[in-house]
Amino acid sequence: MSHDRTDEPGTDEHLETLDDQPAExxxxxxxxxxxxxxxxxxxxxxxxxxETTGVDGEPVSIIVEDGIGAVxxxxxxxxxxxxxxxxxxxxxxxxxxxxxAGQAFGTPIPFQFDTIIRGDDSAVREWLREERATLERxxxxxxxxWEYRVEVVEVDPIDDETLTERxxxxxxxxxxxxxxxxxxxxxxxxQFDQRLAELRxxxxxxxxxxxxxxxxxxxxxxxxxxxxxxxxxxDDLAGGESGSNGGSETLCRLTLLAHEDDEDAIGSILDxxxxxxxxxxxxxxxxPPYTFAPELGGGxxxxxxxxxxxxSQP
Numbered sequence: 170m171s172h173d174r175t176d177e178p179g180t181d182e183h184l185e186t187l188d189d190q191p192a193e194x195x196x197x198x199x200x201x202x203x204x205x206x207x208x209x210x211x212x213x214x215x216x217x218x219x220e221t222t223g224v225d226g227e228p229v230s231i232i233v234e235d236g237i238g239a240v241x242x243x244x245x246x247x248x249x250x251x252x253x254x255x256x257x258x259x260x261x262x263x264x265x266x267x268x269x270a271g272q273a274f275g276t277p278i279p280f281q282f283d284t285i286i287r288g289d290d291s292a293v294r295e296w297l298r299e300e301r302a303t304l305e306r307x308x309x310x311x312x313x314x315w316e317y318r319v320e321v322v323e324v325d326p327i328d329d330e331t332l333t334e335r336x337x338x339x340x341x342x343x344x345x346x347x348x349x350x351x352x353x354x355x356x357x358x359x360q361f362d363q364r365l366a367e368l369r370x371x372x373x374x375x376x377x378x379x380x381x382x383x384x385x386x387x388x389x390x391x392x393x394x395x396x397x398x399x400x401x402x403x404d405d406l407a408g409g410e411s412g413s414n415g416g417s418e419t420l421c422r423l424t425l426l427a428h429e430d431d432e433d434a435i436g437s438i439l440d441x442x443x444x445x446x447x448x449x450x451x452x453x454x455x456x457p458p459y460t461f462a463p464e465l466g467g468g469x470x471x472x473x474x475x476x477x478x479x480x481s482q483p
Contacts, residue, residue, distance in 0.1 A: 204285040205232070205241040205293050206248075208266045209277035209457065212308050213238040219273060223266050224248060224259045232290050234297035237304050240270045240277070241286075241293060248283050271457050276311045278304070279457040307463050314389060315455030317435065319423040321376065321442060322449045326418045332368055339364055377421040380442060387434045388427040390461060396422055417449075425454075426461040 206224065211217075215233045219240060223229045227242035248259050260282050267279045286293055297304065333339040342361045346354050377393060385391045396419045427435060436452065443450040 201244070201246050201285060201287055203289055204244050204246075204287050205239070205290065206244045207280045207284045207286060208240040208242075208263060209270050209279045210304060210308065211238045211240065211270050211274035211277045212236060212312070213274045217274070219266075219270060221266055221269050222262075224262050229266055232293045232297070234294045235301060237297050237301065237308065238274070239293050239297060240266065243289075244285060247285065267457050276308075276314055277457050278307055278311065278462045279459050303463075311458055311462065313429050314426055314458060314461075315429055315432075316458045316460055317388075317425040317427060317432070317452065317454035317456070319380075319384075319421075319425065319439065320451040321380065321420045321422075322417050322451065323420055323447055324417045324449050325447045327369075327372075329365060332365060336364070336368060339368075373420050377423075380421065380438075381423065383438050384423065384425060384435060387431045387438065388425040390426040392424050392460070394422040394424055396420070420448075424460050426458055429455060 206227070208223065208229070211231070213231065213233060213236070217231045217233055217238055219229050219231055221229050223242045225248070227244070229240060229242050231238040231240050233239075250256055250259075263282045264279075267277055271277045286296060333343055339361065342357055342364065346357045346361065349357060373396075381391050381393065425435065432455065439450045439452050442448060
């Protein structure tokens, strides 16, 4: 089983969305004179600091109000470019700052790339005061919990011949195809292909359901992801995942929210899966809880966030 941090949640999905947007839509950007770019929220003391640089090399600061800190940098506009390589550099830097904040202060609430509050530090403090109850509840609920990603890949998928040997219905159809005239054989071949697809899907679903059940005993939340994320220029830039690669097949992709103390137990479950011949398990994390964090920063609170923009991340 491989366990690494090479593919952080959110990066490629955002690039794929940008790749689909017409240039004229990307140009429709909110007008901001003074703003604070938001990376994440953390629980911290009033004198907290984070010695790092953010998107485009901007100096990062922490604005703290009553124990809740917003990790920010000063800005005067949205970050947008038709150059996807530039977008990726910004995204990676954004996520690096969130990672560093998590290492320094514990589990953060991360914001999407390009979430900006209009105004100066006082506007951020006012927002923190107004939303304190919600933010405190979210930070406390996520404390010491992290996101993990799991992908189970069949490196040598079972072939049609083996499935036919194992399934009585397929054997029957195969024999009838050989004994039938062209028109009837064509219809039987369609039934044969449908049966193959059903068996493969049932096998994937059974493995996924069993794994989800076992992981749910250790993790707080477990969610299935699409097996085959859509390919785009983002995959070329990032070496992104795909549902099938070089003859291998992704059987399932899952995202977990789990307490940091349960990482070893989760790893043990995945080791059991990886012990099955022909299966490979890719386990990444711990990440800040991108998938499981509450949505904050959009709507009527004065933020010019990703959710307001034509190229927003899904």
